[in-house]
Amino acid sequence: MTDFPRAAGRFALVLPLAFLAAQPLVAQDAPRPASLQAEGEVPWIYEGSDVPRDKEWLFGELDNGLRYGVRENGVPPGQVSIRVRIDAGSLHEEDSELGYAHLLEHLLFRESKYLGISEAIPTWQRLGATFGSDTNAETSSTHTVYKLDLPNIDPAKLDESMKLLSGMVRAPVLSDGNVRTEVPIVLAEKRERGGVGERVSEASMKTLFAGQRLAERLTIGTEESLRNANGKSVKAFYDRWYRPENTVISVVGDLDPVLFASLIEKYFGEWKATGKAAPAPDFGDPVAPAGADAENPVGEVAVIVEPTLPRAFTYGYFRPWRQVQDTIVYNEGRLREQLALQLINRRLEARARAGGSFLYAQASEAKISRSTHATLVQFAPLTEDWEAALADVRSVIADALANPPTREEMERELDEMEVGYANLVEQRSVLAGSGYADDLVNAVDIREAIAAPETFLMVFKSMRRKSDPANVLEATRKLFDGDVIRATYITPDANEASKAGVVAALSKPVESAGDARLAAQSISFDDLPPVGEPGTIVARAPHTLGDVERIEFANGVNALLLANENEPGRIAVKVRFGAGLRAFGPEDAALIQLGEGALIQSGLGELDQEDLDRLATGRKLGFEFGIGEGAFTFAAQTRKQDLADQLYLFAAKLGMPRWDAAPLARAKAAGRLAYQSYESNPAGVINRDLEYYLYGQDRRFLTPTPDMLEGVTLDQFREGWTKALGQGPVEVLIFGDYDKEDAVETLRRTFGALPPREAIPATALAREIGFAQPGATQVRYHQGEADQAAAVMAWPAGAGPGEIRKSRQLAILTEVFNNRLRDAMRERAGASYAPVVRLDWPTDVESGGTITALAQLRPGDVPAFFAETDRIARELTQTPPTAAELAEAAEPLRNYYERISSGNYFFLLELENSTVDPRRMQALRGFLNDYSQTSPDIMLALAQEYFGGTSGWRMAVIPQGQELATATAMTTVTGR
Numbered sequence: 001m002t003d004f005p006r007a008a009g010r011f012a013l014v015l016p017l018a019f020l021a022a023q024p025l026v027a028q029d030a031p032r033p034a035s036l037q038a039e040g041e042v043p044w045i046y047e048g049s050d051v052p053r054d055k056e057w058l059f060g061e062l063d064n065g066l067r068y069g070v071r072e073n074g075v076p077p078g079q080v081s082i083r084v085r086i087d088a089g090s091l092h093e094e095d096s097e098l099g100y101a102h103l104l105e106h107l108l109f110r111e112s113k114y115l116g117i118s119e120a121i122p123t124w125q126r127l128g129a130t131f132g133s134d135t136n137a138e139t140s141s142t143h144t145v146y147k148l149d150l151p152n153i154d155p156a157k158l159d160e161s162m163k164l165l166s167g168m169v170r171a172p173v174l175s176d177g178n179v180r181t182e183v184p185i186v187l188a189e190k191r192e193r194g195g196v197g198e199r200v201s202e203a204s205m206k207t208l209f210a211g212q213r214l215a216e217r218l219t220i221g222t223e224e225s226l227r228n229a230n231g232k233s234v235k236a237f238y239d240r241w242y243r244p245e246n247t248v249i250s251v252v253g254d255l256d257p258v259l260f261a262s263l264i265e266k267y268f269g270e271w272k273a274t275g276k277a278a279p280a281p282d283f284g285d286p287v288a289p290a291g292a293d294a295e296n297p298v299g300e301v302a303v304i305v306e307p308t309l310p311r312a313f314t315y316g317y318f319r320p321w322r323q324v325q326d327t328i329v330y331n332e333g334r335l336r337e338q339l340a341l342q343l344i345n346r347r348l349e350a351r352a353r354a355g356g357s358f359l360y361a362q363a364s365e366a367k368i369s370r371s372t373h374a375t376l377v378q379f380a381p382l383t384e385d386w387e388a389a390l391a392d393v394r395s396v397i398a399d400a401l402a403n404p405p406t407r408e409e410m411e412r413e414l415d416e417m418e419v420g421y422a423n424l425v426e427q428r429s430v431l432a433g434s435g436y437a438d439d440l441v442n443a444v445d446i447r448e449a450i451a452a453p454e455t456f457l458m459v460f461k462s463m464r465r466k467s468d469p470a471n472v473l474e475a476t477r478k479l480f481d482g483d484v485i486r487a488t489y490i491t492p493d494a495n496e497a498s499k500a501g502v503v504a505a506l507s508k509p510v511e512s513a514g515d516a517r518l519a520a521q522s523i524s525f526d527d528l529p530p531v532g533e534p535g536t537i538v539a540r541a542p543h544t545l546g547d548v549e550r551i552e553f554a555n556g557v558n559a560l561l562l563a564n565e566n567e568p569g570r571i572a573v574k575v576r577f578g579a580g581l582r583a584f585g586p587e588d589a590a591l592i593q594l595g596e597g598a599l600i601q602s603g604l605g606e607l608d609q610e611d612l613d614r615l616a617t618g619r620k621l622g623f624e625f626g627i628g629e630g631a632f633t634f635a636a637q638t639r640k641q642d643l644a645d646q647l648y649l650f651a652a653k654l655g656m657p658r659w660d661a662a663p664l665a666r667a668k669a670a671g672r673l674a675y676q677s678y679e680s681n682p683a684g685v686i687n688r689d690l691e692y693y694l695y696g697q698d699r700r701f702l703t704p705t706p707d708m709l710e711g712v713t714l715d716q717f718r719e720g721w722t723k724a725l726g727q728g729p730v731e732v733l734i735f736g737d738y739d740k741e742d743a744v745e746t747l748r749r750t751f752g753a754l755p756p757r758e759a760i761p762a763t764a765l766a767r768e769i770g771f772a773q774p775g776a777t778q779v780r781y782h783q784g785e786a787d788q789a790a791a792v793m794a795w796p797a798g799a800g801p802g803e804i805r806k807s808r809q810l811a812i813l814t815e816v817f818n819n820r821l822r823d824a825m826r827e828r829a830g831a832s833y834a835p836v837v838r839l840d841w842p843t844d845v846e847s848g849g850t851i852t853a854l855a856q857l858r859p860g861d862v863p864a865f866f867a868e869t870d871r872i873a874r875e876l877t878q879t880p881p882t883a884a885e886l887a888e889a890a891e892p893l894r895n896y897y898e899r900i901s902s903g904n905y906f907f908l909l910e911l912e913n914s915t916v917d918p919r920r921m922q923a924l925r926g927f928l929n930d931y932s933q934t935s936p937d938i939m940l941a942l943a944q945e946y947f948g949g950t951s952g953w954r955m956a957v958i959p960q961g962q963e964l965a966t967a968t969a970m971t972t973v974t975g976r
Helices: 100-110 120-126 155-170 176-193 196-208 223-227 231-241 257-268 328-353 386-402 407-426 433-446 453-466 469-479 499-507 589-598 609-616 640-655 661-675 682-694 706-710 714-726 740-749 801-827 859-878 883-900 904-911 919-924 927-932 936-947
Strands: 058-061 067-072 080-086 135-139 144-150 247-253 298-305 312-320 358-368 372-381 484-491 537-542 549-553 558-563 571-577 624-627 632-638 730-736 778-782 789-797 836-840 849-857 953-959
Touching (some): 058 257, 067 257, 067 433, 080 155, 080 433, 100 120, 100 135, 100 144, 100 155, 100 176, 100 231, 120 155, 120 883, 144 155, 176 196, 176 223, 176 231, 176 849, 196 298, 196 484, 247 257, 247 433, 312 386, 328 358, 328 386, 328 407, 328 453, 358 386, 386 469, 407 453, 484 499, 549 740, 558 740, 558 904, 571 640, 571 904, 589 706, 609 640, 632 640, 640 730, 682 778, 682 789, 789 859, 789 936, 801 883, 801 919, 801 927, 801 936, 849 859, 859 936, 859 953, 883 936
Parallel strands (some): 067 247, 298 484, 778 953
Antiparallel strands (some): 058 067, 080 247, 135 144, 312 372, 312 484, 549 558, 571 730, 624 632, 789 849, 836 849
16 A cells, blocks of 8 residues: 555555646657557556546556556656556565565666666666666565656657666566676675664564565565576566566656657567466465454564664554455545544554653554555553553553544544645646656555545545544444454563563553543634734845845844745745854754754644644644754745744744743653664664764764753753744745735734844854864774674865855766766675765855765775775876766756756755855856766866865774774676
C-alpha cells in the first residue's frame, strides 16, 4: 500500500499528483498507436473497479502483454519521467537466489545492448539527469522499478533515451565477468547498510512475518548467495521474471502522450520472453501457532538486544492479504479505518505530551508486500519499565474498542482530513509529473486503481456523510482483529525482558483508559488577543526582478511579497529573524538542541500544543523552525484562506512566546534516547561528531550529552530563548497564490504590530565558524560491526553572498570531484558503494564554508580513501577537467536549477535576507549561466585556490578496539 499524501495516510486508490495545465513542449502529430486502448474500452488498470476513470491518463497493452500508462504534464516544464516496473522482487527469489532481484538492478546499469561497460550513468548525466535522484532504481519485496527523469526534453532526446532504456531492460549483458564485477559493489552496499540496522530488520521480519516468504528474504540478499552468483544463474532469474507480461511502463511529461505510447511500441513491441513463464510464488499467510487463544491470539515474539539502540516496542494484528475489488464502497471503508486510527493516535499523542510512560506511540495500518494486511502499534518506552508503557498504550486502544468516539472528536479529525483532499484539488495543476509516474507503478504493485484528486474528495465526502460513532467503532474493532498477534521489543539490556515476559504482557487483560478521550473544546482565532496595535507602513516599492514588492513597517519589520496564480492553492511563507547560531556561545549546545525540540511545542500566549492543534483543525497551517548560521526561521506551506491565521501564529510566537515544562522534558527524553544510538555505526558517529571537529571543536556544534540536556532548567530555557526571539531584524516572505492587499493588511495587524526589536549584540555578530587545522587524522570510534568504517576529508570553502557566483562555479568543480571519487572507490573491488563530495557555502554569514568528501567503507580501506581523495584534489590543481567531464558535471546542475526555478519557492529562497543584504538580489542575475557555462581554465584556477598548497583535514571512524590502518592492498576492477 502506498503512502497517501497529506491528510489521508494510506488509501487504496493511488493519487495522480497533478492535472495537465501547460501545453506540450513541442506540438506532435504522432499517429495513434494500435496498442492504445480505445475511448470506450475499460483501461486495464480499472478492470473490476467502479472508481471513476482519470481521463488524463491514456492506457495501452502491447501484443506481448506489456502494459503502459502515459499522460502529459508540464511540471516542471520540459521534463519527462519514465518508470519501468518489473513484477519481481525479493519474494520471487528461490533460496539459492537471495539478493538476485537487487543484483539485477545493478547489472542493468552495468552493460546492455546499446550501452557499454559503465557507460549508463555518464550517458544519462550528459543527457542532463542526475545520478541518484533523476537516474535511479529501486528493488522491493514485490517489484523492481527503473526510474529516469529527463530534463530539457525534446522528441529526439526522448527517442534516444527510450532506445537506451529498452536495451537495458530487454538485453542486459549478464556475463560471468559483469556479475563478478558487480557483486563486490553490492556487498559494499550491504556492508554500509548492514550492521545493527540489518540485524534488527532481519530479526523483526523473522518474527512479524513468521512462516511466510517475507520472513526470510531481505532485499539485499545474503553474502553466500551473492558470492555464488554467476552469469548463468542470474540470467535464469532474469529469464523467469523479466518478461513483457510482467512489465508496466509509465511515462509522464511535457510532450504529447501519444508520442510516449508510440515510443513504447517502437522499442518494446518486439520484446519476446525467453522460456516459459513461471507462476508467482505463494507468499503465504500469517497463522497463529497451535493452542493460541482465539480471543487474543498472541503468537511469535522476539526480544532483540542491541546495546547501542534505544528501546522500541512493536506489536501488530496480522491478517491475510487478499486482492480486493477496488470499488468506491471499499475505499469509503478504508477511509473510515483511517479516521479510526487518527482518533486513537490523537489520544496517544496527548498521553505522551502529558508526560506518560512512552515518548511516542502510534497505530497504523498497512498492506505489506502482498503478504499481510496488518495493524501495527509502535511506541518508545521512556524507561526500562516497558510493561507499564505497553499497558498504557493498550489501555488507550482498549477504550477506543469499547466505546464509540464522540461526534466532536470525529468532526475534528474529519475536518483535518478534508483540508488535505480539498487542497490537492486546488493544487492539481501544479504537482510534479514524476509523482504521477510513481503513482501508476505503485498502483500496479498493490493491485489497485488510480484516481483524480476530485475523485478522492468525492469519496471522502461520501464517507463523511455516512459515518457515525457506531460505524467508526465497528471499523476500529475490525482494525484490531487479526489471525495472530506478534511483537518485537528492542532493548539495550538483555536482562530487561524475555520472550515469555512479552507474551505474558500481551496476554494480560487490559483495562480501558477512562481518561483517554480529549475533552470537547472550541478555540477560534477570533478569540485570540491581538499581537499589538496595527503597524504603520513607512515604505512600499518594487524590490527586484518580476513582481516582488518590498514593504517596510515603522517597527523595522520588512516583508517581501510575490502574489501570482502560477501555482494555484500554494503559498510559501518564511520568516527570518534574529542572529541564528551566532546568538549562542560555546556553553549553549544543549540550549540549541532543546530549542529545536521544544520551542514551538511550548505554544504561544495562553495556548499550549494541544490548543494549537485544535486551532489548526480544518486548516492548512505549518510551523517549521530552523536554526541557520545567521538567522532563525519559521516556515510553512499554506493556502489563501488560511494565510491570515498562519501569519498570526508566526507573529504571536515572536510577540508572546509561552514556556512549558512538558515539551522541554519530552525534548530531553528524545535527546537521551537518541544519544545512545549514535555509536551503533560509523554514520551515527559522523552525525554526532563531524561538525564539532570539522569546525575546530566549536562547542556550539557539540552534540549534547544526556547530562548536558538534563542540566537545562525551564528558567534557563526561557531566558536563553526569550533573548534569541527578541533580537535582530525580521523579514517576512510570502510567495504564492493570494490576494496581496489582504496580505498587506494582515501583516499590519501581525508583524507590523510587534514592538521594535533589540539590536543583535556586537559579540554575537563577531562570532564566526572556524575550520580545523589539517594535521593528524582525527580518529573516532563506533560500537558496531568490525568491518564498518567511515572516512572524511575536507577543505575550507568560501561563504557569504558576495561571491555566490563563484560558489556556483565551485559547485561544478565539486561535481567533477564527486564523479571521479565515485569511479575510483567503486573500482576498488567495492571499497565504497556511494562516496560523495559536497559543497557547503553559507550565504548568511561570511565563514563556515566547506568542501567535504565522505565515504563508508571497510576499516582497511580508509587509507585508500585518503590516498584517492588526495590524488584527485592534487590532479585537479595540475590539469583541468576534460570537456566530457565538465558536460557530465554541469549539465545535470543546469537542468536541476532550470527545473526548480519555475516555482515561486525557488525565488523565495534566492531572495531571502535581501532586505538586509542587497547582494542577494544581485547574485540572482545570471544564476543559470553560472551553473552551466564554465571553462577548463576557470576550473583549474578554482582547484588551485581551494585545494592547492594544503592537505585536506581528515577524520576516520573505526570500530572500537581497532587501530587506524596505514596501508591497504586492493584489487582494481570497474563497476557502476
